[in-house]
Amino acid sequence: MSTLANAPYHHGNLRQALLEAALIILDREGEAGLGLRDLARAVGVSAAAPYRHFDSRAALLEALAVTGFQRFAATMEAVAATNPVDPMSAMGKTYVFFALENANLFRLMFSPQLKKEGRPGLKMAADAAFETLRHIVGGDIRAGRIKALAAWAKVHGLAILLLDGQIAVRAGEDTEALIAEIIGSL
Amino acid sequence: MSTLANAPYHHGNLRQALLEAALIILDREGEAGLGLRDLARAVGVSAAAPYRHFDSRAALLEALAVTGFQRFAATMEAVAATNPVDPMSAMGKTYVFFALENANLFRLMFSPQLKKEGRPGLKMAADAAFETLRHIVGGDIRAGRIKALAAWAKVHGLAILLLDGQIAVRAGEDTEALIAEIIGSL
DNA sequence: ACCTGAACACCGTTCAAGT
DNA sequence: ACCTGAACACCGTTCAAGT
Numbered sequence: 001m002s003t004l005a006n007a008p009y010h011h012g013n014l015r016q017a018l019l020e021a022a023l024i025i026l027d028r029e030g031e032a033g034l035g036l037r038d039l040a041r042a043v044g045v046s047a048a049a050p051y052r053h054f055d056s057r058a059a060l061l062e063a064l065a066v067t068g069f070q071r072f073a074a075t076m077e078a079v080a081a082t083n084p085v086d087p088m089s090a091m092g093k094t095y096v097f098f099a100l101e102n103a104n105l106f107r108l109m110f111s112p113q114l115k116k117e118g119r120p121g122l123k124m125a126a127d128a129a130f131e132t133l134r135h136i137v138g139g140d141i142r143a144g145r146i147k148a149l150a151a152w153a154k155v156h157g158l159a160i161l162l163l164d165g166q167i168a169v170r171a172g173e174d175t176e177a178l179i180a181e182i183i184g185s186l
Numbered sequence: 187m188s189t190l191a192n193a194p195y196h197h198g199n200l201r202q203a204l205l206e207a208a209l210i211i212l213d214r215e216g217e218a219g220l221g222l223r224d225l226a227r228a229v230g231v232s233a234a235a236p237y238r239h240f241d242s243r244a245a246l247l248e249a250l251a252v253t254g255f256q257r258f259a260a261t262m263e264a265v266a267a268t269n270p271v272d273p274m275s276a277m278g279k280t281y282v283f284f285a286l287e288n289a290n291l292f293r294l295m296f297s298p299q300l301k302k303e304g305r306p307g308l309k310m311a312a313d314a315a316f317e318t319l320r321h322i323v324g325g326d327i328r329a330g331r332i333k334a335l336a337a338w339a340k341v342h343g344l345a346i347l348l349l350d351g352q353i354a355v356r357a358g359e360d361t362e363a364l365i366a367e368i369i370g371s372l
Numbered sequence: 373a374c375c376t377g378a379a380c381a382c383c384g385t386t387c388a389a390g391t
Numbered sequence: 392a393c394c395t396g397a398a399c400a401c402c403g404t405t406c407a408a409g410t
Contacts, residue, residue: 163298
């Protein structure tokens with residue numbers, strides 16, 4: 001614990017401080033609410049300072065999305081490691097829970113705008129995460145490509161629709177139970 | 187056909203002209219590329235002029251999304267009217283095709299940012315469109331809520347993943363056939 | 373090596389003023 | 392009634408200058 005709350009940033013690891021603050025702002029406000037100037041203000045630094053560590057706003061967003069894919073892959077591996085009876089369904093539920101618990105980060109990970117920027121780090125992180133998924137699933141079930149894609153579509157769609165509030169969860173209804181029912185057995 | 191290409195706007199239906207130009211820009215550039223000032227320039231009018239017809243940029247986007255939901259509902263009704271042998275699958279395919287053919291409009295229709303604005307017109311248009319869907323499906327198959335939600339999730343997820351280029355369509359592979367395979371029989 | 377201050381070229385939005 | 396011109400409070404980004 002340092003003596004002054006904002007002292008460490010001025011000469012310490014500004015990059016890390018920016019990423020941590022950005023993750024919090026992203027979580028609360030969404031991507032559109034995450035301005036570079038706001039971020040600099042939040043961290044107590046000049047508007048130009050972030051440019052020492054990130055080429056552009058897109059580069060900062062990319063870094064966030066990359067950590068998102070890493071967390072995502074780690075979460076999926078953790079479930080697989082528990083050797084669930086129905087691995088596909090367990091992973092499907094985890095996929096949806098991850099999306100709900102990291103709503104704005106999940107959206108950023110799949111943001112078409114960011115993808116259009118063509119940043120290589122994002123594609124690499126996404127590919128690595130899905131490679132991990134394929135590895136886990138492939139070792140267990142020889143589902144075939146079509147079945148795998150169908151399962152992915154179902155799970156991803158459920159995540160997005162819940163995230164966007166399109167699927168109305170009824171009063172007194174358990175979201176977790178609803179997800180389990182919809183996923184059924186993949 | 188008027189004598190001068192940009193003459194009608196100066197005293198005609200600017201609102202309509204803005205919407206038409208906006209739809210084209212949205213289609214090409216995506217929501218982020220659709221600036222009010224750009225739009226005004228494209229239509230040959232001052233930067234302040236659009237405010238006579240739309241409260242804000244969000245109001246303009248809402249109007250676009252609303253026409254998107256209307257087109258969507260009309261498209262779905264058109265398929266249902268052909269009395270396909272497997273109505274659910276036929277509608278599922280149409281849902282995905284609509285998303286692919288109207289990529290940026292579809293994204294705008296489900297934009298969380300726009301939804302967060304809480305504009306009532308958007309919710310009404312979306313509700314009306316899904317009510318139409320429910321009506322078509324409900325009359326045909328008494329699927330039950332869970333099955334209906336599962337089908338929706340699968341179709342919506344497939345649309346989003348294809349739109350975002352996450353599902354790799356292989357060289358020489360027919361996208362249409364791949365969609366049909368993944369949807370299978372709903 | 374890392375950060376600041378001031379500037380540049382933009383935004384969305386408002387408002388008095390024009391026709 | 393509808394549109395313009397000029398302004399306001401912002402952005403992201405750059406760059407010389409400071410330490």
